[in-house]
Amino acid sequence: MITRRGLMLVLSSPSGAGKTSISRKLLEREDELSMSVSVTTRPRRPGEVQGRDYLFIDPTEFQLMANRNELLEHAKVFGNYYGTPRGAVEEALAAGKDVLFDIDWQGTQQLAANARQDLVSVFILPPSTRELERRLRTRAQDSEEVVAQRMAKAADEISHYPEYQYIVLNDDIAASVEKIRAILHAERLKRERLVGLPDFVRGLQDGSGD
Ligand SMILES: Nc1ncnc2c1ncn2[C@@H]1O[C@H](COP(=O)(O)OP(=O)(O)OP(=O)(O)O)[C@@H](O)[C@H]1O
Numbered sequence: 001m002i003t004r005r006g007l008m009l010v011l012s013s014p015s016g017a018g019k020t021s022i023s024r025k026l027l028e029r030e031d032e033l034s035m036s037v038s039v040t041t042r043p044r045r046p047g048e049v050q051g052r053d054y055l056f057i058d059p060t061e062f063q064l065m066a067n068r069n070e071l072l073e074h075a076k077v078f079g080n081y082y083g084t085p086r087g088a089v090e091e092a093l094a095a096g097k098d099v100l101f102d103i104d105w106q107g108t109q110q111l112a113a114n115a116r117q118d119l120v121s122v123f124i125l126p127p128s129t130r131e132l133e134r135r136l137r138t139r140a141q142d143s144e145e146v147v148a149q150r151m152a153k154a155a156d157e158i159s160h161y162p163e164y165q166y167i168v169l170n171d172d173i174a175a176s177v178e179k180i181r182a183i184l185h186a187e188r189l190k191r192e193r194l195v196g197l198p199d200f201v202r203g204l205q206d207g208s209g210d
């Protein structure tokens, strides 16, 4: 019997390039994929739902979670704290399920340091700086000040693209989703992820695997 270890599919990008939009569409199409819901100290945006988009917590609670080693990775991004709760991810991976992450480059580096073999990392680029700013503005969920702060950090975020295995230029969202699905489907077939493969092949070779 061949089974498979779950993988961690990470999407990173400068703010506004499209990670959240792409993630939602991926989850609609991929039954075996679940979203890692982060904790954050950032204020909730209009329309965001507690427990679906984030677990919104206060800085004291965040610090407690970090101290208790309940976060798989954590980072300060744009002045707020964000982190990945460890329990849900470890449970899903152990059950052979894949987990989708929308996290920044700092978090990706931490996951890579601890579990590089289970990580599939994708960096999403916007088609242009002008389009990135247009997307942040038309999302209409952040103040002028926040948009300016995120645009000021975009070049720095983009400088981390060489740390990622795959690059997707998010011009057309449907096409971007299909590209990431293709990455996911190919990565699922990687020999290294298959558990029980040597025994299965040995059975084929010696004829005992009927
Ligand atoms: N390919 C695309 N073409 C046009 N608009 C897009 C495209 N992808 C995403 N958008 C729009 O851009 C805006 C920002 O997208 P989204 O919130 O998904 O970005 P994000 O990378 O998750 O941002 P953040 O890092 O701030 O969470 C949204 O209004 C979304 O509808």
Ligand SMILES: Nc1nc2c(ncn2[C@@H]2O[C@H](COP(=O)(O)O)[C@@H](O)[C@H]2O)c(=O)[nH]1
Pocket (backbone or CB within 6 Å): 012, 013, 014, 015, 019, 038, 039, 042, 073, 074, 075, 077, 078, 082, 083, 084, 102, 103, 104, 105, 106, 107, 108
């Ligand atoms: N290292 C982590 N980064 C995270 C996590 N959750 C989200 N993020 C990143 O933060 C910025 C801003 O997100 P926003 O929702 O405030 O627009 C973005 O780059 C996210 O990818 C996390 O758990 N860890």
